[in-house]
Amino acid sequence: MAAFLARALKLKSGDAGFKDTAGHIFEADIAALASAGVTRGCNPPANDRFCPDQPVTRGQMAAFLYRGSKTVVSGGNQGDGRDGTDNTGHDDDQGKGGSGEDDGANQGGNGGPAPKVTTSSLPSTDVGFEYEATLEAESGEPPYRWSAAGLPSGLTVDPATGTITGVPREAGTFSVNVTVTDSQKPARASTRTLSLTVAVTSGCEDNTSIPDIECYALVEFAKGMPRVETWNVDIGRGGDPCGWFGVICRDGHVVELGGEPEAFYSMGGPDGGTLIPALRHLTELEYLNLMYVPFVGELPEELGQLKKLKTLALGYNSFDNTNEADWLWELPELEGLYLPSLGLTEIPQGLSKLTKLRDLLLSGNDFTGGLPDWIGEMKDLRFLDISYSNLTGHLPETLGDLSNLEFLYLS
Numbered sequence: 357m358a359a360f361l362a363r364a365l366k367l368k369s370g371d372a373g374f375k376d377t378a379g380h381i382f383e384a385d386i387a388a389l390a391s392a393g394v395t396r397g398c399n400p401p402a403n404d405r406f407c408p409d410q411p412v413t414r415g416q417m418a419a420f421l422y423r424g425s426k427t428v429v430s431g432g433n434q435g436d437g438r439d440g441t442d443n444t445g446h447d448d449d450q451g452k453g454g455s456g457e458d459d460g461a462n463q464g465g466n467g468g469p470a471p472k473v474t475t476s477s478l479p480s481t482d483v484g485f486e487y488e489a490t491l492e493a494e495s496g497e498p499p500y501r502w503s504a505a506g507l508p509s510g511l512t513v514d515p516a517t518g519t520i521t522g523v524p525r526e527a528g529t530f531s532v533n534v535t536v537t538d539s540q541k542p543a544r545a546s547t548r549t550l551s552l553t554v555a556v557t558s559g560c561e562d563n564t565s566i567p568d569i570e571c572y573a574l575v576e577f578a579k580g581m582p583r584v585e586t587w588n589v590d591i592g593r594g595g596d597p598c599g600w601f602g603v604i605c606r607d608g609h610v611v612e613l614g615g616e617p618e619a620f621y622s623m624g625g626p627d628g629g630t631l632i633p634a635l636r637h638l639t640e641l642e643y644l645n646l647m648y649v650p651f652v653g654e655l656p657e658e659l660g661q662l663k664k665l666k667t668l669a670l671g672y673n674s675f676d677n678t679n680e681a682d683w684l685w686e687l688p689e690l691e692g693l694y695l696p697s698l699g700l701t702e703i704p705q706g707l708s709k710l711t712k713l714r715d716l717l718l719s720g721n722d723f724t725g726g727l728p729d730w731i732g733e734m735k736d737l738r739f740l741d742i743s744y745s746n747l748t749g750h751l752p753e754t755l756g757d758l759s760n761l762e763f764l765y766l767s
Contacts, residue, residue: 357412357420358385358395365424367392374406382408394423471496471538473548478520480553483527483560484572484634487511491518496538505533508554510569525569525637527556565598569637570610574603576634577613581623581649589623610638614645614669621648628652628674636661645669647694652676657683664689671696671717685709696720696741703742708733715739719765722746732757741765 361367362385369384370391377386386406389395397403398410412420475491491513493500502518510525518536530552537545556563560571578584578592591600598605602619604612613635614620623629631651635644636658644662647669655675660683668687670678671694678698685706690713697720707716708730716737723745732754740758743765751766 470544478552573637580630582625583623609640612643624649633658667692669694
């Protein structure tokens, strides 16, 4: 039996020996078993004899096979120190028992099968759309850990749940290598390649100038202005997006939208347009002019993600929540802010956070009271227009602290 096991397990030669195996025909095979931890002897606790000519009980055979299987998986000595006997020398038909049974290296897995990714395909999607798909696996030892290589930009996988989420930023067909790792010790893993197709946005088929996600943002922006289509304005209608009306690109990104003073004048139609949150994907945008559309409804807080904006013009629209748009004061690069006739009821103190602001237009609003004292903290202001805004009370002396001011309109 020692010879059969040593050959089946392809054990290396060993140097462990017993008192009663010297010169035995199977001495080398027994030594290999002992060195691999498959056997430790037949006379615990001394275990200095192997009893090579004794018959093997079913319990002892179970112990040999159990330890042998662990040796094949881990290549290490996982023996429990007995040939299926307990400390009294009696047969233990389970082949284990006592403190040396398992050192924990394979608990919960003990050389079990590797996990297998059972997800056979990933649902397709479009650039700019929210995406969610959960990977699944079987076999091995849960809980699993997940990783995925080759996902389109904008998508990530949760290593604990295997859920892929995000917003894809590029179109194409992607080969995604999904790997699942189980909790055996040592852990086992398997990988499967899945295909994920992300379709290009309609109207962006000819785009080679800017990222797919930026083209998607422009198309969605145009959808929010009904007269873009009825007036046959080219924005979002094929061709090079950097040549579309009101769009200026630099270094492969959109940097200006609505460059002319009244670029999108009346394109919202008689009922007004809707400002789409997708504009947040224009992450390199420096100039945004949305005056006179007019837009109605919500002013999307997602525009607060445009951290490179230097000029923002939102006047003469009918947003519902302008007075609550605190994200405006978190745009660190703003130099020009134009908010005329937006229904503002107070001069927001958040303006004092905009340390680079030079031009501020607040005319045509319905403010209560007068200018606040903190207005003097805006040291870089060059242009200040708060005319036609129902200001009352006294002018604060702190206006005198605005030493860079060139234009002041309070009529």
